[in-house]
Amino acid sequence: MAAEHLGHGEHDEALEVFEEILRGQRQRYGEKHHRVGTALHNIGIVHLRSGNFARASKASNQAVKVRKQALGPDHPDVAVSLAQLGVSHLECSQHKDALVAFREALKIRRKCLGPRHPKVGKLLNNIGCSLFELNELKGAKIAFEEA
Structure with missing residues (x-):
């Protein structure tokens, strides 16, 4: 149901459903379960799509922490949340933080x-964008070419 709301651009409704899911997952499994990480990741998606980038960063960062604890630091789902965190940082013009998240996600994705x-x-393209915004043009060029 939340995905349907999100697909229709009904961000408030989607957020409400995902927050209810998060409460249920926390109650059922505890704070450090991978399903809690997934719920936090989904909340981050809603915030990204609605333009609430600071909230997206917060939810995505929490998702990364929970997923790392529950699944291990090299799990593909950790990379997904790191990439989302990077996009959130990029949208907030926090290019150094975006670069850190993208590079960590890249390491996992290359491995997997x-x-x-x-x-x-x-991810290489996103790294290139971050480097470009940081005026690190040589590194940006390398990332774009590798992408």
Whole structure:
């Protein structure tokens, strides 16, 4: 139901459902369960799509922490939340923080998916954007070319 609301651009309704899911997951499984991490990640998605980038960063950061504890630091779901955290930081013009998140996600995705996967290329592009915004043009060029 939350995904349906999100698909229709009904962000407030989607957020309400995802927050209810989060409460239920916390109550059922405790704070450090991977399902709590997924619920936090989904809340981050809603905030990103609605333009609440600071809230998206907060939810995504929490998702990363929970997913790392529950699944291990090299799990693909950790990379997904790190990439989302990076986008949130990028939207807030926090380019150094975005770069850190994107690079960590890239390390995981290269390990899990290989160097030629499209998701690896997308992260390299995001790294290039972050470096460009930091006026690190040589590094940006390298990242864009590798993407």
